[in-house]
Amino acid sequence: MPAITVSHLVKSFSLAVRQPEQGRLRNFFKPEKEIVTAVDDISFTVPEGEAVAFIGPNGAGKSTTIKMLTGILYPTSGNMTVAGLHPYKNRRELAFRIGTLFGQRSQLVPNLPVRDSFELFGAIYELSPATVRRRQKELIGLFDLAEFVDRPVRKLSLGQRMRAEIAVALIHKPEIIFLDEPTIGLDIVAKKSLREVLGRINREEGVTLFLTSHDVGDIEALCTRTMVVNHGRIVVDESTDALKHDYFAHRPVKMVAVEPSLEEIIQDIYGAKK
């Protein structure tokens, strides 16, 4: 069974548009309405265990698509299933089976230590206290949280918080993880470590990843397939390797640098400081 199927999915929003020539009163009482189609008749299938990038410019419809797939938004038309469930009709059942990370939002309890968020989310997902303890231990190891797991979330750095965010989002062992800009605002080292862990979860546990990001490094490191979306439509859907070869104006040339790259130098410095 595919992890995700989407068929002719459409999402439109109605916006009040101010008409300067109409006058303020008319604009106030009888505003003109404009229909904006954020997602325009998209269809695709994602097999179980695949890591897919869903990329495009700002306003292309990436986040709207993820929000429909996770049951946040109700589609205007079209069909979709995630883990065999309809995201909006079976919202609660689906929530037990997916994990989400929205880079610009936090779901941790800001004034309490990270450990308390593990316990809270364990209770929300109805895990037994023993299971919560076991998963907490696994995730603390996997995401290297031991150093700050007992510190209040508000005192964490952005990188530490993002690692904690994703660790907490995985407490219930989701089958599919939706990531919307997971590395936004992170430094090179934090990005690398987050990508490594996500890659490992995808390879070793067969978890399906559905990722949106503006960072090409995320896509190259994690995703075998890339869909490019623009103006609400999928304009490219192929393997990440093929995309690089087909759409770059110049062929990539592999080089082995004698001198270390700037990224490696920075990583060395950070590593030394650590």
Place this chain on the structure above:
Amino acid sequence: MGAKRIKNKRSFVSGLIAEFTVARIIWLTNFRAAMEFRTAFMLQIVGMMINDCAFLALWILFFQVMGSVNGWSGTQIFALLGMNLMCYGFTFGFAGGSLWLPRYVEQGTFDGFLLSPRNLYVRTMTSRFDLAGLGDALLGVILIIAYAVITGSALSLVWFAAMLPATMLIFLSVSVVAGTAAFYLPDSNHTVMAVFKVFMNPTMYPSALFPKVARFIFVVLIPSLTVGGLPVEAVMGHSWLTLGLVWLIALLWLLISIAAFYGSVRRYESGNFIGLRG
């Protein structure tokens, strides 16, 4: 693979118990978070109690000057204010999320509740608690006990206890219905609070002050009197009819609020609020 804990085969009652078990854990977590700032916590509680006492003193002075009004005197004000404060304090002390609904919708943080595997209504309402509400509730309990002592009627405590859950349901339901305006109106925080105050302000006045038409309006259309005046009348007259009426209105408003909430959620448009200053 995956936590396939699909709970759709539960009975209604066991489902409800599961929701309230989780709600209790969320509440305790929120309470622990509030305890991180103990001084602010205590100040809010004490501040709210002082504010309520000033209001009580005002009414007692009023009745000292005016004498009794249609059978109401300072003693009934103890009961009215006590009932109101308990109702407000316990409702928003445990389920303050309805007052935050406009902010959740405006800032897009309502996403988090839609991603949660919990009952959306219960999860949203129990997501916050009003610290000052606990101060209200505490003073409310003291005033109701004071009323029972003054009137020498321990039975009145049982009557108040029988009515409290119904009045809390009304308070919660009306705040939810007002809060759903957030799904229809942009920047609705002030509008929602203004609408809610239309309901809340008359709850603090003796029902004897309302003429017949106003009484009808504030019982049937805007159920303000059902959380203050009517419960006190029921206790004064040991009226089973009034008790039944308050419960009937409570259940009706609960159904209305659930229908309004789920009907409105479909209009939710989410968003990526960054916090621009206008």
